[in-house]
Amino acid sequence: MKVKVIVTLKKSVLDPQGTVIKQALNGMGYNNVKDVRQGKFFEINIDEKDQKSAEEKTEEMCKKLLTNLVIEDYKIIETQ
Amino acid sequence: MKVKVIVTLKKSVLDPQGTVIKQALNGMGYNNVKDVRQGKFFEINIDEKDQKSAEEKTEEMCKKLLTNLVIEDYKIIETQ
Numbered sequence: 014m015k016v017k018v019i020v021t022l023k024k025s026v027l028d029p030q031g032t033v034i035k036q037a038l039n040g041m042g043y044n045n046v047k048d049v050r051q052g053k054f055f056e057i058n059i060d061e062k063d064q065k066s067a068e069e070k071t072e073e074m075c076k077k078l079l080t081n082l083v084i085e086d087y088k089i090i091e092t093q
Numbered sequence: 094m095k096v097k098v099i100v101t102l103k104k105s106v107l108d109p110q111g112t113v114i115k116q117a118l119n120g121m122g123y124n125n126v127k128d129v130r131q132g133k134f135f136e137i138n139i140d141e142k143d144q145k146s147a148e149e150k151t152e153e154m155c156k157k158l159l160t161n162l163v164i165e166d167y168k169i170i171e172t173q
Binding site: 019020021031034037038041043045046047048049050051052053054055056057058059060061070074077078079090 | 099100101111114117118121123125126127128129130131132133134135136137138139140141150154157158159170
């Protein structure tokens with residue numbers, strides 16, 4: 014199964030990279046862009062038949078490796 | 094409106110970063126992880142009332158700044 018995960022900075026954490034992208038977009042004339050937040054995306058191809066256990070394994074991996082839980086959140090957006 | 098975009102490497106482009114994550118996961122005992130691809134995620138807060146025009150503007154921004162179309166694809170996954 015393929016599990017798609019998004020890792021984003023927590024709302025309370027500053028995102029300087031996103032701010033720079035916002036400024037660049039404003040500078041290009043997109044003045045109605047009010048905020049940009051950047052995050053990471055992972056597509057994990059896992060050899061599991063069962064959707065639930067694939068998602069559980071992915072959550073484990075997120076907690077152990079892919080996410081810094083002090084400043085980041087993860088979210089599984091799709092499993093197929 | 095908030096538009097969420099995922100930018101991924103095209104299928105034909107090697108993803109060394111993803112490969113390293115896969116190897117790390119295998120080394121941690123997750124042997125059923127067959128492949129990992131990494132990408133970027135953007136959440137763009139755009140001052141538009143209309144969903145269609147917010148998405149059109151976002152597509153434009155993706156083409157002009159956020160995506161390197163030679164090696165990457167973008168996808169709008171959610172607008173709210």
